[in-house]
Amino acid sequence: MTGSLSIAGLGPGDAALVTPEVSAALACATDVLGYAPYVARVPAREGVRLHPSDNRMELQRAGEALRLASEGRDVVMVSSGDPGVFAMAAAVFEALESAPQWREVSIRVLPGITAMLAAAARAGAPLGHDFCAISLSDNLKPWDLIELRLLAAAGAGFVIALYNPISKARPWQLGRAFECLAAILPGTTPVIFGRAAGRPDERIDVHLLAEVDAQKADMATCIIIGSPETRIIRRGDKPSLVYTPRSASGSKA
Amino acid sequence: MTGSLSIAGLGPGDAALVTPEVSAALACATDVLGYAPYVARVPAREGVRLHPSDNRMELQRAGEALRLASEGRDVVMVSSGDPGVFAMAAAVFEALESAPQWREVSIRVLPGITAMLAAAARAGAPLGHDFCAISLSDNLKPWDLIELRLLAAAGAGFVIALYNPISKARPWQLGRAFECLAAILPGTTPVIFGRAAGRPDERIDVHLLAEVDAQKADMATCIIIGSPETRIIRRGDKPSLVYTPRSASGSKA
Numbered sequence: 001m002t003g004s005l006s007i008a009g010l011g012p013g014d015a016a017l018v019t020p021e022v023s024a025a026l027a028c029a030t031d032v033l034g035y036a037p038y039v040a041r042v043p044a045r046e047g048v049r050l051h052p053s054d055n056r057m058e059l060q061r062a063g064e065a066l067r068l069a070s071e072g073r074d075v076v077m078v079s080s081g082d083p084g085v086f087a088m089a090a091a092v093f094e095a096l097e098s099a100p101q102w103r104e105v106s107i108r109v110l111p112g113i114t115a116m117l118a119a120a121a122r123a124g125a126p127l128g129h130d131f132c133a134i135s136l137s138d139n140l141k142p143w144d145l146i147e148l149r150l151l152a153a154a155g156a157g158f159v160i161a162l163y164n165p166i167s168k169a170r171p172w173q174l175g176r177a178f179e180c181l182a183a184i185l186p187g188t189t190p191v192i193f194g195r196a197a198g199r200p201d202e203r204i205d206v207h208l209l210a211e212v213d214a215q216k217a218d219m220a221t222c223i224i225i226g227s228p229e230t231r232i233i234r235r236g237d238k239p240s241l242v243y244t245p246r247s248a249s250g251s252k253a
Numbered sequence: 254m255t256g257s258l259s260i261a262g263l264g265p266g267d268a269a270l271v272t273p274e275v276s277a278a279l280a281c282a283t284d285v286l287g288y289a290p291y292v293a294r295v296p297a298r299e300g301v302r303l304h305p306s307d308n309r310m311e312l313q314r315a316g317e318a319l320r321l322a323s324e325g326r327d328v329v330m331v332s333s334g335d336p337g338v339f340a341m342a343a344a345v346f347e348a349l350e351s352a353p354q355w356r357e358v359s360i361r362v363l364p365g366i367t368a369m370l371a372a373a374a375r376a377g378a379p380l381g382h383d384f385c386a387i388s389l390s391d392n393l394k395p396w397d398l399i400e401l402r403l404l405a406a407a408g409a410g411f412v413i414a415l416y417n418p419i420s421k422a423r424p425w426q427l428g429r430a431f432e433c434l435a436a437i438l439p440g441t442t443p444v445i446f447g448r449a450a451g452r453p454d455e456r457i458d459v460h461l462l463a464e465v466d467a468q469k470a471d472m473a474t475c476i477i478i479g480s481p482e483t484r485i486i487r488r489g490d491k492p493s494l495v496y497t498p499r500s501a502s503g504s505k506a
Contacts, residue, residue, distance in 0.1 A: 014274070015273070016272060016274035017272050017273075019264075019269060019270050019366065020269045020270075021267070021269035021270055024269065058499075082374075083374075083378070084370065084374055084378040084379075084381060085370070086381075089377070089496070090378040090381030090382070090496050090498055091499060092378075093377055093381075093494055093496035094496075094499070096486060097484065097486050103486070103488045103489070104488070104489075107494070108374075109373075109374035109377065110374065111270070111366050111371055111374040112370075113272065113364050117338070117364040117365075118364055120337045120362075120364070121335075121337055121342075121363065121364040122362070124346055124362065125336070125342035125345075125346055125362065127338055128337060128338075128343030128346075129339075129343070129388070130386065130387045130402055131386055132383065132384065132386070132406070132411055133380075133383065133384055133385070134383045135383060140499050140500035140501065141382075141500060141502075142501075148409055149410065149411065152405045152408065152409035153405070153406070153411075155405065156402045156406070157398070157402065158385055158405075158406075231350065233346060233349060233350050233356070235357070236356070236357075241346055241349070243343050243346035244343060245347055246311075246339075246344060246347070246393050247394060248393065248394035248395075248398055249398075
């Protein structure tokens with residue numbers, strides 16, 4: 001019985017951004033589990049069982065993956081982006097911690113291109129200096145803590161990437177986040193809406209914090225809010241480039 | 254004259270972590286520029302000119318890449334990890350901003366697996382909730398700003414990834430960073446030293462903040478300091494797993 005569980009990141013959606021390590025794991029998997037739209041991205045092949053599941057089933061899906069691996073199957077759990085960034089790896093380890101019978105299962109995490117890296121690349125280099133990533137979902141933490149983190153990060157000069165910015169069940173949070181940030185950041189701070197980076201329906205928009213409209217984002221949008229150092233290079237009819245210089249104010253260089 | 258410049262991330266070192274997008278760009282490049290050890294990773298091929306350069310030549314290298322592209326060459330600038338995270342993309346845009354004659358050059362940024370994602374994957378899922386990335390180099394920003402950011406991030410509950418933690422010219426900064434963090438984080442906070450993740454000389458060590466020794470890190474180490482929520486799963490003779498749960502304290506879930 002030598003089953004295994006690989007928790008793999010498919011990147012933002014473009015097959016050209018899937019690492020060879022992940023492709024190799026999928027090529028010899030007996031079972032692939034994950035949220036249905038991500039499982040649908042896995043290349044079809046005889047001899048692999050696909051187990052698509054619903055979005056809200058993380059812990060149940062994690063337990064199922066551990067059970068199959070413990071029975072000797074070679075299981076790949078797929079996530080969008082990187083599995084360790086607001087995705088399935090933490091859910092698998094939560095399940096593992098509550099189920100000691102699976103501690104012997106061989107587990108690997110295979111990294112992927114997470115949404116903020118893909119969106120940043122399309123926009124320029126907005127993450128060129130110190131930055132943070134915050135999930136705006138208040139399903140798993142209180143909203144007050146999210147505001148505290150937004151203010152701490154902006155106050156200390158971090159560029160901020162927002163994951164899970166908005167959904168039907170969470171319609172006001174992104175607008176409120178922009179209000180918080182506008183109280184301490186210049187209105188000219190660049191705000192990038194990076195939607196579906198690397199996919200055919202990709203859309204990258206650059207706004208200024210003073211005039212940004214939260215309702216133009218959706219669940220598939222990764223939002224990057226610059227620091228006071230972040231700059232926009234205008235290039236006529238080419239898309240503008242947004243970048244954060246390598247040095248920060250008060251620099252000795 | 255239709256030259257181009259692709260600023261490409263080679264990932265942490267393992268060829269299995271180089272995206273197909275980057276491999277394709279390298280396969281049709283006429284010129285490859287970068288820090289010599291990164292250029293050395295590029296597969297040899299007839300018809301490509303390699304331009305390795307020294308570590309401290311970022312702006313000069315960036316200008317050279319823009320010049321070659323403006324002359325019609327298909328140039329790839331290689332970085333380790335992701336080119337937009339403490340790497341060459343910001344340097345290229347700094348050079349571009351100061352040289353309007355190159356604004357028409359076609360430029361793409363090709364994302365890569367940045368060091369913290371590779372190190373995190375090898376250790377478990379320490380970046381499973383809100384996190385930040387800080388360069389510990391005080392060559393390009395004052396040390397006081399680094400301390401301010403460390404304290405702001407730890408105080409607000411972010412997991413912290415440290416890039417450029419230590420070097421011969423910067424021997425004391427990492428130890429001082431640990432001292433700052435130990436003043437506000439529990440001594441039991443996990444600290445991961447992820448060295449050369451994905452390479453043959455990979456080494457992943459998990460320490461506790463109260464007993465961590467900065468001198469065990471080197472330039473190739475990415476350091477991840479947990480939040481008070483971060484947990485360690487002990488697994489007998491298998492390596493321990495470190496993860497940060499998806500929910501944060503005060504959670505409503």
